Amino acid sequence: PAVMTDTSPQKPTQPVLIVAGVTASGKSALALDVAEAFDGVIINADSMQVYREIPVISAAPTSADMARVPHRLYGVLPITDPCSAGRWRDLAAGEIDAAHAAGKLPVVAGGTGLYIKALMSGMNDLPASDPVIREELTGQLVMRGEESFRAALAAIDPLAEKAIRQGDRQRLLRAMEVYRISGRALSDWRRTPANPPPSHWRFNVITVLPPRDEVYAACEARFDQMLAAGALEEARAVYAFDRNLPGMKAVGLPELFDHLDEDVDIQTAAILARQATRRYAKRQFTWLRHQINSNFILETKYSERNRDEIINFIRQTVLTPLD
Numbered sequence: 001p002a003v004m005t006d007t008s009p010q011k012p013t014q015p016v017l018i019v020a021g022v023t024a025s026g027k028s029a030l031a032l033d034v035a036e037a038f039d040g041v042i043i044n045a046d047s048m049q050v051y052r053e054i055p056v057i058s059a060a061p062t063s064a065d066m067a068r069v070p071h072r073l074y075g076v077l078p079i080t081d082p083c084s085a086g087r088w089r090d091l092a093a094g095e096i097d098a099a100h101a102a103g104k105l106p107v108v109a110g111g112t113g114l115y116i117k118a119l120m121s122g123m124n125d126l127p128a129s130d131p132v133i134r135e136e137l138t139g140q141l142v143m144r145g146e147e148s149f150r151a152a153l154a155a156i157d158p159l160a161e162k163a164i165r166q167g168d169r170q171r172l173l174r175a176m177e178v179y180r181i182s183g184r185a186l187s188d189w190r191r192t193p194a195n196p197p198p199s200h201w202r203f204n205v206i207t208v209l210p211p212r213d214e215v216y217a218a219c220e221a222r223f224d225q226m227l228a229a230g231a232l233e234e235a236r237a238v239y240a241f242d243r244n245l246p247g248m249k250a251v252g253l254p255e256l257f258d259h260l261d262e263d264v265d266i267q268t269a270a271i272l273a274r275q276a277t278r279r280y281a282k283r284q285f286t287w288l289r290h291q292i293n294s295n296f297i298l299e300t301k302y303s304e305r306n307r308d309e310i311i312n313f314i315r316q317t318v319l320t321p322l323d
Contacts, residue, residue, distance in 0.1 A: 014100050015318045016201050019109040020045070020116055020292060021208030022284040023251075023277065024218035026302030028061060030208060030310065031109035035069040037311050038319070041099040043092055044073040045110030045119070050088065051079040051247040053238050056229045058250055059222065070104075079238055079247035082170070085118040086126055092119055096201070105319075113287035120203050120292075122194035127181045129174075137173050137180070146172070153179075159187035169244045204318045206310065207294040209285065210301040218301070219277040223252060223270060232256055232266070251280045 017034065021027035035042050044050060048058035052075035060074055072095040077083055092108065092115075099106040108119065141149045146169065153176050154161040160175040175186045182189070197203075223231075235256035241248060243257070252273040259269035288294075296313050298306060 014200050014202060015105060016096055016203050017105060017107045017314065017318055018045075018116055018120070018203060018205040019107060019208070020113070020205060020288055020294075021111055021298075021302075022210075022215055022281045022288065023059070023111055024215055024222050024281070025111075025208040025210050027109060027111065027208045028059075028065070030206070030298075030302040030306075031107050032061075032065060032068060033307055034310065034314060035105070035107045038105045038314060039103075040105035040107040041070045041072060041095070041102075043095045043099070043106055043108045044071070045088075045092070045108050045112055045115045047083065047085075047088070047110075047112040047115060048247060048250040049074050049110070050077050050083045051075065051250075052077065053079045054234050054247065054250055054253065056226050056231045057234050057252055057256075059226070079245060080241060082129075082246050084129075084174075085114045086123050088115050089118045089123055093197070111284055111288075113284065113291055116205075117291055119197060120205075122196040124189050124192050125195050126178055126186075126189055129177060130181055133177055133180050134173060137176050141169060141173060149176070152176070157185035157187050160185065170246060204296075204314075205292060205294045206296045206298065206313075207288055207292060208298045208302050209288060210299065212282075212285065214301055215281050215285075216278050219281055220274050223273050223277060226252065227266075227270065232259075235260060251277050 017040070019027050019031045019034065021030075031042050034040060042061075046058065046060075048054065049060045050073060051058065054060075055075060061071055065071070066074070073088070073091055076091075096106040096108070108116070110116070144152075146167070149172060150161055150164075153172060156179055157175055161172075164171045164175065178184070178186045178189060231252065235253055238248065238253075239257065239260055243254075248254075255264075255269045255273040255276060258264050258272070259266050264272070295317065296310070298310070300306065
């Protein structure tokens with residue numbers, strides 16, 4: 001079926017399909033099937049799959065998958081170039097507009113709930129990062145230590161400081177950077193109205209939430225598959241980079257670093273990585289159930305037997321013009 005291309009700002013006429021789900025739920029296979037069926041473009045909404053150095057560790061689509069339908073925003077940034085939800089939102093918006101202009105259905109697929117919420121609900125337009133200020137603040141953090149740096153942040157933005165977990169240097173730096181650039185506290189920025197998405201976009205959300213025991217079992221198997229596919233080699237290739245970069249926190253990567261640091265053997269690293277993957281999946285379950293409003297929830301792992309049901313839903317709901 002042809003995708004609507006009416007660009008009238010008066011009503012939400014241009015469909016944007018979101019395929020969300022927990023890790024190892026089959027959401028990527030679902031997105032592929034949907035994009036093939038409806039002449040779609042898959043747009044990445046996974047915060048780790050934007051980085052080009054870790055396709056195995058981030059479970060990015062394979063080259064064979066990418067050959068089936070167009071894929072966008074996969075491996076587009078070096079791991080040394082941090083991506084934020086706001087930056088991703090701007091990149092994704094450009095890809096959605098390009099898909100609509102080409103008469104294709106944008107299929108936004110991934111499990112990073114914050115990214116999906118930023119796209120659907122909008123975000124405050126925080127000031128862009130300043131490399132000079134960021135480098136200066138990083139030096140201060142290293143020299144003074146986290147406790148002293150955190151106390152300085154608490155003096156200007158106690159709400160932001162309280163919300164940042166111990167050891168999360170990236171968020172400490174960002175909160176201080178926002179204040180240095182704008183003179184406004186990060187918590188103050190967050191109280192201002194969000195910048196909404198274009199009024200002519202019409203969102204529909206399919207969320208894949210299988211039973212937890214199925215997901216945890218799939219997580220167990222997935223890490224072994226990643227090791228066989230070269231995950232340790234990927235970890236070795238980025239080993240010397242700053243461990244505080246967002247991409248260096250990809251699930252499983254810190255545990256492989258522990259092995260490369262010779263703190264644990266590979267078997268122990270694998271056990272710890274599987275535990276980290278289960279914890280990540282648990283957080284995804286909570287976020288997706290409580291923060292994302294879904295039009296269709298698939299409560300089993302996606303497979304061919306679910307395909308017709310979902311294709312019919314999209315045909316009747318996503319691609320049907322509003323009255």
